[in-house]
Amino acid sequence: MRILVLNPNTTESVTELMIEAGRAVTAAGTELVPMTARLGVPYISTRAEAQIGGAIVLDMIAEAYREVDAVIIAAYGDPGLFGAREMFDLPVIGISEAAMLTACMLGQRFALVALSSAFNGWYRDCVEMHGLMGRCAGIYGLDRSFDSIADVQDDNLEALVALANHAIDAEDAHAMIFAGAPLAGLARKVRDRIPVPIIDPIAAAVKQAEALVALSPRKATRGSFKRPVFKTAIGLPAALSAYMDASHAEPRR
Amino acid sequence: MRILVLNPNTTESVTELMIEAGRAVTAAGTELVPMTARLGVPYISTRAEAQIGGAIVLDMIAEAYREVDAVIIAAYGDPGLFGAREMFDLPVIGISEAAMLTACMLGQRFALVALSSAFNGWYRDCVEMHGLMGRCAGIYGLDRSFDSIADVQDDNLEALVALANHAIDAEDAHAMIFAGAPLAGLARKVRDRIPVPIIDPIAAAVKQAEALVALSPRKATRGSFKRPVFKTAIGLPAALSAYMDASHAEPRR
Amino acid sequence: MRILVLNPNTTESVTELMIEAGRAVTAAGTELVPMTARLGVPYISTRAEAQIGGAIVLDMIAEAYREVDAVIIAAYGDPGLFGAREMFDLPVIGISEAAMLTACMLGQRFALVALSSAFNGWYRDCVEMHGLMGRCAGIYGLDRSFDSIADVQDDNLEALVALANHAIDAEDAHAMIFAGAPLAGLARKVRDRIPVPIIDPIAAAVKQAEALVALSPRKATRGSFKRPVFKTAIGLPAALSAYMDASHAEPRR
Amino acid sequence: MRILVLNPNTTESVTELMIEAGRAVTAAGTELVPMTARLGVPYISTRAEAQIGGAIVLDMIAEAYREVDAVIIAAYGDPGLFGAREMFDLPVIGISEAAMLTACMLGQRFALVALSSAFNGWYRDCVEMHGLMGRCAGIYGLDRSFDSIADVQDDNLEALVALANHAIDAEDAHAMIFAGAPLAGLARKVRDRIPVPIIDPIAAAVKQAEALVALSPRKATRGSFKRPVFKTAIGLPAALSAYMDASHAEPRR
Amino acid sequence: MRILVLNPNTTESVTELMIEAGRAVTAAGTELVPMTARLGVPYISTRAEAQIGGAIVLDMIAEAYREVDAVIIAAYGDPGLFGAREMFDLPVIGISEAAMLTACMLGQRFALVALSSAFNGWYRDCVEMHGLMGRCAGIYGLDRSFDSIADVQDDNLEALVALANHAIDAEDAHAMIFAGAPLAGLARKVRDRIPVPIIDPIAAAVKQAEALVALSPRKATRGSFKRPVFKTAIGLPAALSAYMDASHAEPRR
Amino acid sequence: MRILVLNPNTTESVTELMIEAGRAVTAAGTELVPMTARLGVPYISTRAEAQIGGAIVLDMIAEAYREVDAVIIAAYGDPGLFGAREMFDLPVIGISEAAMLTACMLGQRFALVALSSAFNGWYRDCVEMHGLMGRCAGIYGLDRSFDSIADVQDDNLEALVALANHAIDAEDAHAMIFAGAPLAGLARKVRDRIPVPIIDPIAAAVKQAEALVALSPRKATRGSFKRPVFKTAIGLPAALSAYMDASHAEPRR
Structure with a gap:
């Protein structure tokens, strides 16, 4: 295939x-x-x-x-x-879509964590477009800008882990999605540092x-x-x- | 302006x-x-x-x-x-957007009537995109195809009036929108034949x-x-x- | 007219x-x-x-x-x-109604800011009455009482600007409404101090x-x-x- | 008391x-x-x-x-x-309110049946005002006018029973409310002719x-x-x- | 009876x-x-x-x-x-169910306060199961564990009162429910210390x-x-x- | 695995x-x-x-x-x-859950078709339990009883195909789910007789x-x-x- x-x-x-x-x-x-x-x-x-x-x-x-x-x-x-x-x-x-639908099988409510809070509005549109607002615990983004998307994942790893942990506590999120193509693979790296299942969108x-x-x-x-x-x-x-x-x-x- | x-x-x-x-x-x-x-x-x-x-x-x-x-x-x-x-x-x-928001000021629920029921899905997406599903009484379209959009309005006038009247009765719609650019101006022509206010999208x-x-x-x-x-x-x-x-x-x- | x-x-x-x-x-x-x-x-x-x-x-x-x-x-x-x-x-x-529907054309989510948080409940009823809860980012009010409504606008101008800015950041609001008749005209005065479009209800x-x-x-x-x-x-x-x-x-x- | x-x-x-x-x-x-x-x-x-x-x-x-x-x-x-x-x-x-909340304890979805379909819009507003649209299977009214409210109940008894039975089948309603003060007491009279529990609003x-x-x-x-x-x-x-x-x-x- | x-x-x-x-x-x-x-x-x-x-x-x-x-x-x-x-x-x-439906007659929005935030997810499922999410201002639980449920009510009374007061302010809740069978009777004890009506689920x-x-x-x-x-x-x-x-x-x- | x-x-x-x-x-x-x-x-x-x-x-x-x-x-x-x-x-x-989430990737709205309309209520509860009512076009069941579940699929095949086709037209459903374990495998058999994609729940x-x-x-x-x-x-x-x-x-x- x-x-x-x-x-x-x-x-x-x-x-x-x-x-x-x-x-x-x-x-x-x-x-x-x-x-x-x-x-x-x-x-x-x-x-x-x-x-x-x-x-x-x-x-x-x-x-x-x-x-x-x-x-x-x-x-x-x-x-x-x-x-x-x-x-x-x-x-x-x-x-x-794949990330959110897959996350639905791991709990009632998923949270999104992204590189920048500037994406929140557009990502919210996306959740609504898929009719999944009722399953979404919250959308979070880092408050920083970035020059290149090449190294964003490593540069922001600690901040993303901290934000994900914050989102889980603040929203009772049952599953976590690192949203954004440049974060592909991150879920696997930080699996042990985040206390709920994480979905990697491309993998899903x-x-x-x-x-x-x-x-x-x-x-x-x-x-x-x-x-x-x-x-x-x-x-x-x-x-x-x-x-x-x-x-x-x-x-x- | x-x-x-x-x-x-x-x-x-x-x-x-x-x-x-x-x-x-x-x-x-x-x-x-x-x-x-x-x-x-x-x-x-x-x-x-x-x-x-x-x-x-x-x-x-x-x-x-x-x-x-x-x-x-x-x-x-x-x-x-x-x-x-x-x-x-x-x-x-x-x-x-303009048609639906304007219709909101003429009653609780508007209905859409279009040239073809083939548009229903996409029009429903549009209502949802604007967060107005709760104000929408229904979406109706004619069950016919058309060769040219030049004369669609006149060719289908009677059928559209009948469908609009049906929609109003079936759904308790308080206002009506003729959806679709080729229907511009139709609202005015049939004003007296439809028992609720009609919004013409371009005019709105x-x-x-x-x-x-x-x-x-x-x-x-x-x-x-x-x-x-x-x-x-x-x-x-x-x-x-x-x-x-x-x-x-x-x-x- | x-x-x-x-x-x-x-x-x-x-x-x-x-x-x-x-x-x-x-x-x-x-x-x-x-x-x-x-x-x-x-x-x-x-x-x-x-x-x-x-x-x-x-x-x-x-x-x-x-x-x-x-x-x-x-x-x-x-x-x-x-x-x-x-x-x-x-x-x-x-x-x-006019303020909220107009605000819908300036972004996905509007916030309300009012003179007193005592109005929040009634204003929420109003948003729901219009079926627009899905477009409302939040409802905020000052935590103060006022003796006369004659001068409320000037007396509270700084506090209202601060609250509006807070609401925008806290809720990702795309447009702002100063709710309440005594605030008529305020939108114009503080236009440059609030980073999203503001709707004045009476003007709308x-x-x-x-x-x-x-x-x-x-x-x-x-x-x-x-x-x-x-x-x-x-x-x-x-x-x-x-x-x-x-x-x-x-x-x- | x-x-x-x-x-x-x-x-x-x-x-x-x-x-x-x-x-x-x-x-x-x-x-x-x-x-x-x-x-x-x-x-x-x-x-x-x-x-x-x-x-x-x-x-x-x-x-x-x-x-x-x-x-x-x-x-x-x-x-x-x-x-x-x-x-x-x-x-x-x-x-x-009392009728609808009580009906919620008798099934997932209640239907309203009223003397006239002219009330449907206002009754829908009422269901929404109470936040119970998700529990409402439908709102039905007779298509007739009436001269006096004195005898409406007896004059329309058969038609109301028929409409209630229709609503139950059409909407999978689990409980029924005869809406309207002039219908007080009707629930008791027709209890055996309607196959789901009926709530009389004043009794509730x-x-x-x-x-x-x-x-x-x-x-x-x-x-x-x-x-x-x-x-x-x-x-x-x-x-x-x-x-x-x-x-x-x-x-x- | x-x-x-x-x-x-x-x-x-x-x-x-x-x-x-x-x-x-x-x-x-x-x-x-x-x-x-x-x-x-x-x-x-x-x-x-x-x-x-x-x-x-x-x-x-x-x-x-x-x-x-x-x-x-x-x-x-x-x-x-x-x-x-x-x-x-x-x-x-x-x-x-009884607590929530009864609370609906005391205001637009009720809040739940429970012994432990560990119940929040299951309690949210319960609110949704009854179709009352639109009437729920929030679900709050203490952040503590308990060894025995025998004395939980007295041991946690002060903390529960504080949490209830916090929830009311944070969410504009109009009524309060102490959720959980071991809290039966608590509503009566603390009636004067909480500024909105409290529903005791078993009593309701x-x-x-x-x-x-x-x-x-x-x-x-x-x-x-x-x-x-x-x-x-x-x-x-x-x-x-x-x-x-x-x-x-x-x-x- | x-x-x-x-x-x-x-x-x-x-x-x-x-x-x-x-x-x-x-x-x-x-x-x-x-x-x-x-x-x-x-x-x-x-x-x-x-x-x-x-x-x-x-x-x-x-x-x-x-x-x-x-x-x-x-x-x-x-x-x-x-x-x-x-x-x-x-x-x-x-x-x-698997059937509905998978169906979400094949269109905006799925319909359920089941052996008996007696299941409609419970199936609706299930759609709501998963927060997918907004994606569900309708729930349909045959109006017949059955003695044994052994042969239900073959005995009702024609009726199920007819009902599925009816549901698609009536509700503008984009995908179809044959709901119920005894219907396992049916989707494959009737694939060419139903004009939208069909999901077999166990396969999904x-x-x-x-x-x-x-x-x-x-x-x-x-x-x-x-x-x-x-x-x-x-x-x-x-x-x-x-x-x-x-x-x-x-x-x-």
């Missing part, structure tokens, strides 16, 4: 970090296929960047979908998720992608997630245009 | 329809500035198209914002709205844009709607790139 | 304060018509006073409605709003009243906001009685 | 009907004290009438509270309830009033239900004025 | 404490019948213990139901409540049981609370087995 | 049906270990049976947990789930169990899902007693 790990950010080192964290949990026979955006921003962290990045996601899937069995949108906030789920007939999973997404591929759900042919009849579009990126033009072909499944 | 009526669809005739419906309610001194997308699809009606169209919206605002006092995103579903609101320092209003948006310009709210400089520090992006459209590059300049307000 | 600014409190100076704040934002041709309660309390601030004041509101509208195009109920908490909306066939807007209500008059929605003739068939009542105030007695006349619109 | 059965409507025969239905369930030693409004409308059935009636309720309690141990506001929709609860220091219970209110008197909860002296400091009011009814003037006296409990 | 006070815990002294607190509020003619579990744990305080204890509850009711008119499940968290309500045809009330449950017996609701014969057709079970406790075997007999009411 | 498929019902043939449906989706190296209740009822379908069955579940896990890596509670409604999750330090997953649970084992979350040592300090219990089943007695031993993880 081949799973596309689609990083809609342009930072290859974060893709590598996620691939590494993902590989630690793959089943036998699962291959993770990395793909890093060639367009867009180094790190999506605002609503506007998610809007732009989500459109880039659709083009990237259109380019790559034939070669894989499932797609992971590997940026917290799940840019482009619902559009991709509607448009393509293979499983598409967002890392925040890999397992959920494997689950959906094994379950092999059919593509809807009715209702609001059936593949739309595509209209004639102008000026869209090449892969996306080609996919939409070919839309009269038979769906895969 | 100049208000940009930004149609993220490529169909000029729909822009004209909206300008006409909007002009019927403008205050003295308000000028509506039409802008039709040069890229994208003729008529956004799916989550994927809204994802793509929302990114186009950001570029269109970046191109035009200097010349206007407020922006109306003139496609039902409000593509790109929150990103635009975060990114630019002038009022940005979506027509579905024009009035809300005038309201916000008059109230002159400042741009947030803190929290999740302050203007982001833009990162170095690759391959974005020209106007958007230029705006982001110039982001160190002083905010307008 | 003539808009009735109906102050259900007996304090004329607060009516004047609101008229002044409202006039700052009127469109050309809009006239604000002040009306101060001759009966009732100097300042509605409890559920009981709102119950009494709301009944007074209905009588005041019955007295004045023929001379105006819309009515603003100019006390925070919107006493009598839904009854008036049901009973009369012109737009009726509450200042808290004036713009929303103008919007509704321009949109000219019909009166419901069906469902729970149609004009009721009035029963024979005993001992009601003169204007209200006369209105109810005349109820078989043709509705205005 | 003396419980005031305060009918804010002017129809004495409905007061008698309620007293009779209430007496069927009183504990030994409980006396029901009837009081019928001398002002207002024959039968409150709209938001406007509830606004007016709720103010009348406050005056009636001010007149009678010294002679009783608890007050029942005996009109469906609970006009004036929260204001009265705030203002007086004895238990005040609404019949719709009598038992809840007895419960609260026995539990003897103290009056709040803090927060938003403490007795307000009354202001100098103008032109309020006599009893209410006197109560507010005497407000510096010691609270009873 | 005979009301079973069923303590699903094995600690007789807590049963006695509850009987004493209950007797303080019974109506004339009401007899409280104590029953203490012979199996199970000394004090249910976790989800697992509630699962086990709830099954024991069903067997205990099967043993005792013929001799009583109503059943109170006298452990906070209401173990076995919905199953018992479905299975038996007499009123069954949980003490947490006694009054609600009396109310339901007086109202005499019929057992559902339709929908999800009708008495199930029992299947042939293996190895269940004696009384429960016998009840299920006899299930073809006529229901009592 | 060994996953316990714990059927809390006494019907071995249903266990076999589930094992077969589960094996169709296991990853290489996953072994499903069947376990059928020796006590209890043939088929849990009421709240009371779930209460009893959930206690049996805890004993069964106590007997078997040493030999497996994860536990699936294989009865719709998830009896005993939260208690087991709290008590044991290995992943415990319910089949309804197997994949979610594999996911959690791979992710290897730690057991909480703080908050409301840490392993409780067990008290001295009386008369509990043997394995459960032994587990609780041994509770001072070191947790596994």
Whole structure:
């Protein structure tokens, strides 16, 4: 089984970090296929960047979908998720969705901890988009800025552990999610220093992608997630245009 | 006051329809500035198209914002709205948001009636995105397809009136919204045939844009709607790139 | 266009304060018509006073409605709003409703800041009555009492600014509402000292009243906001009685 | 123990009907004290009438509270309830509140059945005001008008039984409430013809009033239900004025 | 009237404490019948213990139901409540349900205060199970462990009073519930030291049981609370087995 | 990896049906270990049976947990789930939870279709227990009774397909769950006859169990899902007693 790990950010080192964290949990026979955006921003962290990045996601899937069995949108906030789920007939999973749904099996209420409190608003939108506000104990972020996302995880490790412990006590959180692609792999490093189960979003997404591929759900042919009849579009990126033009072909499944 | 009526669809005739419906309610001194997308699809009606169209919206605002006092995103579903609101320092209003908030002042529960039940899912997402599910009595759409959006309003007038009347009885709706840009102006035509107040989304948006310009709210400089520090992006459209590059300049307000 | 600014409190100076704040934002041709309660309390601030004041509101509208195009109920908490909306066939807007709906167009979550934390319970009821709890980041009030409402705004200006700033940080509020009629005009004075957009309820209500008059929605003739068939009542105030007695006349619109 | 059965409507025969239905369930030693409004409308059935009636309720309690141990506001929709609860220091219970809370102990979801579907909107407001929408399976009303409320119960008995049975099947309702003061006593008559437990609102209110008197909860002296400091009011009814003037006296409990 | 006070815990002294607190509020003619579990744990305080204890509850009711008119499940968290309500045809009330519903008549929002913050999660589940999260201002527990539940009330009295006062201020709670069977009777002792009304769960449950017996609701014969057709079970406790075997007999009411 | 498929019902043939449906989706190296209740009822379908069955579940896990890596509670409604999750330090997953969370990745709204509408109430409780009411489009059941659960799937296949199709149209459901252990494997058989993706609960649970084992979350040592300090219990089943007695031993993880 081949799973596309689609990083809609342009930072290859974060893709590598996620691939590494993902590989630690793959089943036998699962291959993770990395793909890093060639367009867009180094790190999506605002609503506007998610809007732009989500459109880039659709083009990237259109380019790559034939070669894989499932797609992971590997940026917290799940840019482009619902559009991709509607448009393509293979499983598409967002890392925040996967993290939250998986956390639901470990307690009643999960908390999010992120690199910056500047993301809180956008992350709250994301929890609400998935209808999971009732399961969310709180959203916390560090009060600091960072110059590069390359080393953010190590530079902020102690502060993140402290913030996670604070969130657990303050909110009676039963599970913890380190939110944000640059934190991939952190859950494993600090497992013993945080007194509730921690979900690593990319790891959860890999397992959920494997689950959906094994379950092999059919593509809807009715209702609001059936593949739309595509209209004639102008000026869209090449892969996306080609996919939409070919839309009269038979769906895969 | 100049208000940009930004149609993220490529169909000029729909822009004209909206300008006409909007002009019927403008205050003295308000000028509506039409802008039709040069890229994208003729008529956004799916989550994927809204994802793509929302990114186009950001570029269109970046191109035009200097010349206007407020922006109306003139496609039902409000593509790109929150990103635009975060990114630019002038009022940005979506027509579905404006329609629903205005309808809230005419009763406890509004209903949506649209050209096609195929839009129901995406429109429900939109109601939830605005946190107004508790005020929504129901979402209804015709069970028919249409070839062209040019004449949809007249062709379906009788069916829409009948559906609206049905929705009011079935759901105890107190106000009605004809959802969808191609229905601009319909509210006025059928006013006497529907027993509750009807909101025309573009007309509501024009009035809300005038309201916000008059109230002159400042741009947030803190929290999740302050203007982001833009990162170095690759391959974005020209106007958007230029705006982001110039982001160190002083905010307008 | 003539808009009735109906102050259900007996304090004329607060009516004047609101008229002044409202006039700052009127469109050309809009006239604000002040009306101060001759009966009732100097300042509605409890559920009981709102119950009494709301009944007074209905009588005041019955007295004045023929001379105006819309009515603003100019006390925070919107006493009598839904009854008036049901009973009369012109737009009726509450200042808290107008403030909150307008704030919804400036971010996902608004906060309320008031003169006294004693109002928190009643203001929370008001947010829930409008179905907007999901958009409300928090309700804050000063912990002090005041002798006269004449000078409350200036006397508490520094404390209110500090509390607003605290609320924004504590709750990630995206917009701020200074709740309470005696705070009319404050938003403008402290605009630069609070890092998110501020809504002045009376100013918002004036713009929303103008919007509704321009949109000219019909009166419901069906469902729970149609004009009721009035029963024979005993001992009601003169204007209200006369209105109810005349109820078989043709509705205005 | 003396419980005031305060009918804010002017129809004495409905007061008698309620007293009779209430007496069927009183504990030994409980006396029901009837009081019928001398002002207002024959039968409150709209938001406007509830606004007016709720103010009348406050005056009636001010007149009678010294002679009783608890007050029942005996009109469906609970006009004036929260204001009265705030203002007086004895238990005040609404019949719709009592009916719904009692029904909660008989199943997860109750349904309301009323004389007219015209009340649905106002009754929905009432369910929401009590925060019980999640426990409400549905609100149903007959589609007929009625000339007098004197005989409505008998005239509509068959239709109400049929509607209740329909509601139970359509909504999986676990308990049923016949809503509306003129239906007092109906539950008992049709007990064997409806397959789920039925709550008679006045009967439930009598038992809840007895419960609260026995539990003897103290009056709040803090927060938003403490007795307000009354202001100098103008032109309020006599009893209410006197109560507010005497407000510096010691609270009873 | 005979009301079973069923303590699903094995600690007789807590049963006695509850009987004493209950007797303080019974109506004339009401007899409280104590029953203490012979199996199970000394004090249910976790989800697992509630699962086990709830099954024991069903067997205990099967043993005792013929001799009583109503059943109170006298452990906070209401173990076995919905199953018992479905299975038996007499009123069954949980003490947490009774406390919360009664508190709803004393203000908009109640707070829970318990012996240990370790119960917070399970108590939150309980509030949600009853659909009352919107009425709950907060759940608070002491941060201490205790060796025996015999003396917990006196040992922790000062700390509980302090915590209750803190909760009221922090959350604007309008009513207070001391949650947990070992706190039976505490409400009365500290009535003057807490500035809002306090509900004692067992006392509330006694009054609600009396109310339901007086109202005499019929057992559902339709929908999800009708008495199930029992299947042939293996190895269940004696009384429960016998009840299920006899299930073809006529229901009592 | 060994996953316990714990059927809390006494019907071995249903266990076999589930094992077969589960094996169709296991990853290489996953072994499903069947376990059928020796006590209890043939088929849990009421709240009371779930209460009893959930206690049996805890004993069964106590007997078997040493030999497996994860536990699936294989009865719709998830009896005993939260208690087991709290008590044991290995992943415990319910089949309804797994089905619903997995369905969330295939659309915004899932519908449940079951053998009998008699289960609707209990199934609704289950959706609410998981906080997923906002994602649930509806719950549907056949209106028929059945004598044996052995052949229910084949006997009702046509009716279930018809009901599922009806539910999809009536509710705009995006994914479908055949709820109930006796329907294991049905999803696969009717995949082509239902126009949206179908989730088989046991298959989803197997994949979610594999996911959690791979992710290897730690057991909480703080908050409301840490392993409780067990008290001295009386008369509990043997394995459960032994587990609780041994509770001072070191947790596994």
